[in-house]
Amino acid sequence: MSTRRSQGPPGPAAALNPLPAARPRAHNPALPSADPRAGPRTARHRAITLRRCETIPFHAPFHAPFHAPLYARLVRYGFRKHATYVWGALAGAFTNSVFGVLRAYVLIALWEARPGLAGYDVTHAVTYCFVTQAFIGPMQLFGGGLDVPERIRTGDIALDLVRPASLQLWSMAEDLGRAGYLFLVRGIPPVLLGAALFGVVRPSGFAGWAGFAACFLAGWAVGFAWRYLVALSVCWLVDDRGVQVGSLVLTTLLSGMMIPLPLVPGPLGELVRALPWAAMAQAPADVYLGTAPPLETLAFQASWAVALLALGALGTRAIRHKVVIQGG
Template structure:
């Protein structure tokens, strides 16, 4: 229902403003259902990692003494979750959108490969961001505040609600330079063939490297000093 409602809103907008942001009506409908398919795999509404609860329970102490990297272990678990949710909660909404409205489909193998690569990097960016939020519980104790802040930022700056391309000039440029665009807007543009492939993938990869690097530093920091609820 959420995807259908968003589709009708975007149809009305593009009928009033044909060609807005370089999209036609079919592109706008496709945007609605592609981004709907990203909600589960990218965990756009937050969560997906069990680290905050393990910090509150004290089980994080066991995780930190294991020979496996906490970050890589969490990443492997998250990638498996994302792949599963893409199949069971991502593909069906896209098929529904295709059946109800008709959507744009990539025209060649190169465009499919670009989209799938961009989607995979987007999952890494999403994990990197959520992992940093999860680690913050070691110092903040309660993650509800940062979770709400993350929800607002991710919802409005990723392209989840409307395409970033229709934002006012300065806000559009800012949003496109931030990591949230790498989660939704850029993979969607690759699917639609609206973005330069190499530049887009490099931009996504840079944000993935930055966030994963910060996560590695954060993991190292919590090994030295951890505050756990309950003692």
């Protein structure tokens, strides 16, 4: 018997079969563990068993109970995943700050020509400019940020769809972690720079900050719901670049990131202020400035969030059928 085979345990099977006995890979001491943190009684092991200990019925994605610890963990993973790219995030903060300064000068010139325009004074306009630049990272105003299109293209989505958790909630939890990290690293620096260079206004008191926090979260929810719909479109279009650029045009122009929406005149202005994109940057920025009532703004954002998330849930159901038909 060759030395190569000597690793196999001797037994009755070995006598009949000349090949070495198969062993479960996880218990093969000859193979080093891929990850020192993976193994029994570690955090990761518990994380894996957490979602495997339930049996998976066929329709699980639609009837799975809401499992709070799972989603809390996904939020943390989303945060940690983006925390890996700290230099990229800081470079983004730098670029957003530079564009914030350039746009601020244009707005200052406009408000010097028309003081009190749109109910803002110059400081309001400058603050608006830096706050909306700060939203670019956490709200992901330039689009993307989700793994779904790539996973649809590679077919990995089939795996995601049989998980005992909704694909939409799963992506949303990860995206919340991403938004939290980018809020800290890409959101705060532009506003601090604006405060240092020009001076900015702040929400007043606890109620002001709480209102802003709620509207910020609602704005993120609308943003996620929209990007999720854009991501699902890959399933029907295969090449999603066109939709991505279309979404980029709509979001940059209609969110209020490039120009405050109250400046858009006439019925066109009323229309753009009622569209979902206004809920992503204009609405939370107005609550930050104190120029919009928080409760009404929140209601406006929440209705768009619910509508778009419901559409996303329908879309998730539809791609499930499509993936099954394709045999993926």
